[in-house]
Amino acid sequence: MMIHGLYKTINQQIVLEDIHFTLTQNEIVGLIGRNGSGKTSLFRLLAGYYLPDSGDIQINQQSIYQEPTIKEQIFFIDEKENFLNTYSLKKINAFYRLNYQNFDQDLFLQLTHQYDLSLQLNYRQLSKGMQGLFQMILAICSNATYLLLDEPFDGLDVIVRKQVIGLLLEHLSEKNRTALIASHNLSELEGLIDRALLLKDNKINKEYCLENMRETAKKIQLVFKTKKIPVIVKENSKLINFQGRVITVVFEHYTPELADQIKAYDPLVFEELPLSLEDLFEANLNAPQKKILDRSISNG
Structure with a gap:
């Protein structure tokens, strides 16, 4: 995924400016920045929820804005505008099966059974931790190449957090997929990511390869x-x-x-x-x- 010169204003305020970076397969990238720095807005742009004022996002040299079917390679749940809240897990499952042609239904049923997630339950009936676990199951089973995860560990207890991280690591490595993770828990993020992107002043201010960082x-x-x-x-x-x-x-x-x-x-x-x-x-x-x-x- 190539991100070229993204620029976005909301209510005449600059939210993101001249954003450039690349996501390659089989890596986990951290997106870090203060509250209000534009992390969620960037995710919404990458997922195609927002249209940029200028710039482009390309996968295999095709623009996601010119070829909408390419968006199937991107998974994102906008927790702040989460339409899932009013539906049962069964209906949510049906929605994602329609939107992701390669959705792995067998794996979905296996994982929901493994973690005692009844498909008859309403999403709102789940605890914060179980909601996070269910979202990770959806992300994995979508078989999307690029997973955009906005605070996926927020509010999870230690046990559920380990389960969510374990699922992510196991299934990313198997299929050369990529995750872009925004998290306030930097110590936890450090143990997962290959690179870190620092969002400051509406721009990607720094990029760190953690292996090189430790050397230099x-x-x-x-x-x-x-x-x-x-x-x-x-x-x-x-x-x-x-x-x-x-x-x-x-x-x-x-x-x-x-x-x-x-x-x-x-x-x-x-x-x-x-x-x-x-x-x-x-x-x-x-x-x-x-x-x-x-x-x-x-x-x-």
Whole structure:
């Protein structure tokens, strides 16, 4: 799936601007951003629920807007505008069988039976956890190539969350499918995804390949002899935390040469700490880092 220059305004407000990225088969991608950053709007565009003001979404070089049948390769349940609420699981099943020609009914019946989901139940009768599990079953059984999952683990207890994640991982790997997941639980997301897309200021601000991130990015705790922070640190890092003269920063492009330059200032503390996806999120989405750092040190 190729996303080219998506631009969307709602009520004369820019919601998404110049969105470019690619989803390839057999990967799980995380979409992270603050509340109101446009994650759900992006999902609605990708699913064809919204029309963009400009830009295009292509699968196998065909536009989903010019070839509507291609949308069958995309699965998305809009939880905020969920039409499923008023129907029984049996009727919901019938709807998805009509809309996805390759819907795996045998697997659907197997999984609903396995998890004691009676098809006679109304969707509203299910607990939050069972609703999430049922949605994941629908996503898997749709056999869509691209699964758009907006907060799929939200509100699930530990046991159901493990079941949902297990189902996802098992059935994605079997058929070279792709999932784009938006989640506030970054520690959980980090254990699942291959890449992370950071949505900020209406744009995809950063893209991280987690394998590369672990090789090139470092989280360092520093204390210098004076309150003055070396320019080399300010220009190459993003602030995570400060307390007194102790600063914790992230270097996204850390090199031995950079380390030597910092060590030349003879810091009292120079300690590498474990780096998480949450650290990158915090470093990139906080208020302007250098201004905070300058102010905190000058007032320290």
